[in-house]
Amino acid sequence: MKEFDVIVVGAGPAGLTAGIYLARAKQRVLIVDQATVGGQVILTHAVANYPGLPETSGYQLVATMRKQAQDFGCTLLSNSPITDISFRGNVKSLVAKGETYQAKAVILAVGGDPRTLGLESETRLRGKGISYCATCDGDFFTGQEIVVIGGGNSALEEAVSLTTYASKVTVVHQFDNFQAYAHAVEEAEHNPKIHFIMESLVEEFTGDDFLTSVRIKSKKDGQVTEIPASGAFIFIGYVPKTKPFLDCVELNKSGEIMVDDGMATSVPGVFAAGDARKKRFRQITTAVSDGTIAALSAMEYMATAKPA
Amino acid sequence: MTLDTPIKHVTSAQELKELITRTKNVMVCCGRMGPMCLPVYDAMDELQKDGGYDHVEFRDMLFDDPESAYIRQLPECATFRGLPFTVYWKDGKVVKATSSIQTKEQVQGILDASFSNQG
Numbered sequence: 057m058k059e060f061d062v063i064v065v066g067a068g069p070a071g072l073t074a075g076i077y078l079a080r081a082k083q084r085v086l087i088v089d090q091a092t093v094g095g096q097v098i099l100t101h102a103v104a105n106y107p108g109l110p111e112t113s114g115y116q117l118v119a120t121m122r123k124q125a126q127d128f129g130c131t132l133l134s135n136s137p138i139t140d141i142s143f144r145g146n147v148k149s150l151v152a153k154g155e156t157y158q159a160k161a162v163i164l165a166v167g168g169d170p171r172t173l174g175l176e177s178e179t180r181l182r183g184k185g186i187s188y189c190a191t192c193d194g195d196f197f198t199g200q201e202i203v204v205i206g207g208g209n210s211a212l213e214e215a216v217s218l219t220t221y222a223s224k225v226t227v228v229h230q231f232d233n234f235q236a237y238a239h240a241v242e243e244a245e246h247n248p249k250i251h252f253i254m255e256s257l258v259e260e261f262t263g264d265d266f267l268t269s270v271r272i273k274s275k276k277d278g279q280v281t282e283i284p285a286s287g288a289f290i291f292i293g294y295v296p297k298t299k300p301f302l303d304c305v306e307l308n309k310s311g312e313i314m315v316d317d318g319m320a321t322s323v324p325g326v327f328a329a330g331d332a333r334k335k336r337f338r339q340i341t342t343a344v345s346d347g348t349i350a351a352l353s354a355m356e357y358m359a360t361a362k363p364a
Numbered sequence: 365m366t367l368d369t370p371i372k373h374v375t376s377a378q379e380l381k382e383l384i385t386r387t388k389n390v391m392v393c394c395g396r397m398g399p400m401c402l403p404v405y406d407a408m409d410e411l412q413k414d415g416g417y418d419h420v421e422f423r424d425m426l427f428d429d430p431e432s433a434y435i436r437q438l439p440e441c442a443t444f445r446g447l448p449f450t451v452y453w454k455d456g457k458v459v460k461a462t463s464s465i466q467t468k469e470q471v472q473g474i475l476d477a478s479f480s481n482q483g
Contacts, residue, residue, distance in 0.1 A: 098399040099399045115397065115398075134406060134410070182464055183444060184445055187446050187464070189398070192399060192400040192401070193446045193447060193464075286445070
């Protein structure tokens, strides 16, 4: 069994920021993540609106945060899914990789996973035409026709970036309007390589060894259309990675962690930060803000908590 | 671009061929410093450090290096459209190849299924 003052679950911008604040305040901090350090931000090709930094990549930004956290003394544990949790009482405990970790406070900064359509063909053709990262896989589709699924900022911005490679990009969106900001919509609409199919749902990805077409169904008249495509990029949002904490803290119907202004959850000594908590705007800057608040609240809690 | 990972790098097709000829169990992740590749390098590094896989040689190779055409042109990778391309050789033969991101558990599952530490 290993003891810390605070355990931060999740090593994205929210978790790393919390770790930086806590470790700098001489707290013993463990940051544990079920996957690699960085969270969703490593998927971001260009970060242009993070104050104080010129344009950088998500990977570079998070690499700097990671170094800061480690330099201040945080212990980082990646690829370590949590297998057991106890938030009862003043001592919280978690089990990861067969080791028990205890702390006075816990910050849940677990982030989210890219939302999938849940189709069997989506899983089967992942890496064989289906992708969730335009930066990574865009150049496999040079001169080819592809489909982008989604209508938010990521979908439209990545659709534009994919026109660097693809001969034609068809954006398929389930609603009759976009959720993206106006400037993203305008840029996509003005790109001659981008075409739009609204109010339609993906029924199936077809192809044996690799993707050959995307079958969609109109929500208006039920008409089924087959779009020839060798690539399909899916950007339909994220789902919070809160399943392991279902019975531990209060979640809403969407699986988001409910918190107060101080990022405190329904359980004393347990705080939440970043994309996994209920919030309206999910940005790197808001994740960093959450992490800061959660860290300060956790320190306040530890200073005032009564012994068990 | 170079690969900034703690994994030993393969830098030529000749080196790769020699490795898979003289070594029983080899895993090579061919990618870039990108978000789908980093978790695989991370998993390989941890599996190396955890122990239990001393019978496997872990390597990475830069996808954009012309020398990595040896991997990109493998029949087992012909349908791949996602980075990284990860290939597993046993006794010089490809026993498994995957495209796109893999978790540590997935990598571990393939290693356990493909490379018994007795053989």
